[in-house]
Amino acid sequence: MASSPSRVFAALLPAAGDIYRDENVPGMGGHTVTVQRTQNSAREVQVTGSAEVSCPADRATVSVSFRNSKESVNDVTNSISRRVEYILQTLRQHHVKGEELTVTRHIYRADDLYHMEALVIVVFSDFGQMERVCIVLLEKLDKSVCVSIPHFYHSEECLSLLRRSVCVAAVENARLKASEMSSMLGQTLGHPLLVREEEATERRDGGMEGGEGRRGEGVHRPSISATSRVFVTFNLRPKDRTRKNI
Numbered sequence: 001m002a003s004s005p006s007r008v009f010a011a012l013l014p015a016a017g018d019i020y021r022d023e024n025v026p027g028m029g030g031h032t033v034t035v036q037r038t039q040n041s042a043r044e045v046q047v048t049g050s051a052e053v054s055c056p057a058d059r060a061t062v063s064v065s066f067r068n069s070k071e072s073v074n075d076v077t078n079s080i081s082r083r084v085e086y087i088l089q090t091l092r093q094h095h096v097k098g099e100e101l102t103v104t105r106h107i108y109r110a111d112d113l114y115h116m117e118a119l120v121i122v123v124f125s126d127f128g129q130m131e132r133v134c135i136v137l138l139e140k141l142d143k144s145v146c147v148s149i150p151h152f153y154h155s156e157e158c159l160s161l162l163r164r165s166v167c168v169a170a171v172e173n174a175r176l177k178a179s180e181m182s183s184m185l186g187q188t189l190g191h192p193l194l195v196r197e198e199e200a201t202e203r204r205d206g207g208m209e210g211g212e213g214r215r216g217e218g219v220h221r222p223s224i225s226a227t228s229r230v231f232v233t234f235n236l237r238p239k240d241r242t243r244k245n246i
Contacts, residue, residue: 043236044193045182049174053166054205054225057152060124064137066145067117073107076116080105083144087120087137094133096122124150127221152221162226167197170228178234190235199229 066083070076084103091101100123107116124130127150134147154162175189182189205223 043187043238044233045178045187045189045236046231046233047174047178047181048198048229048231049170049172049177050227050229051166051169051173052225052227053162053169054223055154055158055162056221056223057154058125058158059155060127060130060150060152060221062122062124062130062134062150063148064120064122064145065117065148066141067115069113069115071113073114076107076114080116080118083141084118084120086141087145090136090140091122091133094129094136096124096129096133100124125155154224159224162224163200163228166226166228167200167230170197170230171195171232174230174232175234178232182234182236185236186239187236188239190237192232192234194231194233196231197228198231200227202226 064087066080068076068079070079084105088101088103102121103118105116105118107114109115122130122133124133130150137145137147175192179189203225205225
């Protein structure tokens with residue numbers, strides 16, 4: 001996932017005394033680069049860097065629902081239980097862990113019959129595995145079950161990694177620009193003195209998070225794009241111009 005280049009400004013802030021100006025760059029976008037020496041002879045370069053990183057959804061839930069009606073509680077319970085057990089067996093055969101699924105049942109009576117509904121919800125992180133499971137269930141159980149369209153979403157781990165990655169990319173872009181600028185000004189880039197994230201935004205692409213989309217549009221895996229803008233101050237060191245004669 002590529003990050004965007006940083007946008008930078010520089011202010012070389014060091015000191016009572018000398019101010020150096022580049023007379024050859026009056027038209028650098030209206031920006032002035034100033035180098036001055038501070039009382040403690042420290043020199044700094046201040047830059048802003050930005051980056052954008054996108055990440056597709058890393059989780060999906062699929063629900064399998066079915067119902068049946070019988071004249072007795074035992075009959076309807078046994079019928080539903082057999083289907084639930086077959087579905088659970090299929091999931092185990094495809095290495096779905098117990099903590100990745102939930103099973104709910106509901107029984108009620110109406111029109112002199114006992115009705116039971118069951119719902120199995122499975123969370124997938126392997127979308128190839130998800131596809132294989134859905135195919136097996138649809139082939140074996142056919143119209144007796146309803147397999148939903150996948151609901152894609154981003155896990156908290158994924159979002160946390162995305163936010164860290166985009167901030168680090170913004171800092172790296174700022175460092176690269178500061179390094180180029182310091183070299184142009186005859187300086188050596190030193191250690192960072194201050195790093196501050198000034199703006200962080202997230203934009204969801206391709207529909208609502210966790211949504212399944214409208215019928216006829218097909219399955220869509222949404223993404224989130226995160227942007228970060230940072231302010232970084234580096235110290236500068238003069239280049240060592242002494243050379244040893246060989």
